[in-house]
Amino acid sequence: MTVAPSPDDPGRDAYLAEGNAKQARKRVAADALIRDGQGRILLVNPTYKGGWDLPGGMAEENEPPEAAVRRELEEELGLAVGTLRFLCVDWVTPHGPWDDLLGFVFDAGVLEPEQIAKLSPQDEEISEHRFFELDEALKRLPDRQRARAAQALRALGDGVPRYLQNGSPLC
Template sequence: MTSDPSSRSVAGVLPVEQYVAGLPRKRMAAGVLFRDGADRVLLVQPSYKPNFEIPGGAVEADESPWATAQREVREEIGCDYPLGRLLVVDYVRPQDSRPEGVVFVFDGGQLTEDDVAAMVFAESEIVSADFHTMAEARGKVKPLLADRLESALDAIRLGTTVICEQGRRIA
C-alpha cells in the first residue's frame, strides 16, 4: 500500500491529484472603499482605461484577498492605512473574456480632503483620486462597480458583510 496522498482516490473515483487538477479556477480581486464624512466614495482614475475604480486589483498567486487590498492601496495611492472589515463578497459571472470570479471589498474608513491631497499615485498607473457622490460615481465607474459600491455602503450602514451577485445584494 502506498503512502503517497496524491495516489489516494477521492470517494473511490479519482486520485486526489487528478481531482484537484480538474477543479474550476476562479479569478479573485480585492478593493478598498474609502469615503469622506458625507459618505462620498473615493475613486481613482487609472491612466490605462476610461472608467474610474476604487483602489484594488487582482489577487496574485499565494496572496490572500486582504493582503491584495493592502498592497494595492500602497501601490496605487501610496498610503498604508489599516484595513477595516470585509464589506462585500461579490460573485461575478464570466464577462469580457474574463472567467467567473469573486471580488472582496474591505472598509478603508473615512478620509479627508487633506488625506487625498497627500496621496502619492502609482507612476503611470493612477492619474487622480477624489471623492464622489454615488450619483457622480455611477457616471464614472462601470455599472457592476456602481452596484457593488451601493452594496458596500449598505454594509456600512447595516454593520454587516453583504453577499452579492453581479454587485447586487442577495444576503
C-alpha cells in the same frame, strides 16, 4: 472509479495534488471603500480601462483578498491602511473575454486630511484620484462596479455584509 487513498497512504499527497491541479481557479479582485471627512468617496482613474473605479485591484496567486487590497493601495496610491472591515463579495459571471470573478469590497475608513494630502498615483496604472460626492461617485463607476459599490455602501450603513451575484444580493 478511483478510490481516494487513506490518510496514512504515502501516495495521498500526490493524489490530492493531482485533483487540486484539475480544479477550477477563480480570479479575485479586492477593492476599498475610502471616504474623507465630508463623506465623499475616493475613486481612481485607471489608465488601462475606461471609467473610474474604487481603489484596489486583482489578487496575485494565493494572495488573500485583504492582503491584495492593502498591497494595491500601497502600490497605486502610496496609502497604508489600518483596520479593514469586510463589506461584500460579488460573484460575477463570465463576461467578454473574462472568466468568472470574486470581487471583494472592504471598508478602509475615513482618511485624515494629512493622509489625503499624501495621496498620489504611484505607478502608470492610475492617472488620477479624486473624492466625489456619493451620487457622483456611483455615476462615474462602470455598471458592474456601481452595483457592487452600492451594495457595499448599504453594508457600511447597516453593518450587514452582503453576498452578491452580479451586484445583486442573494442573502
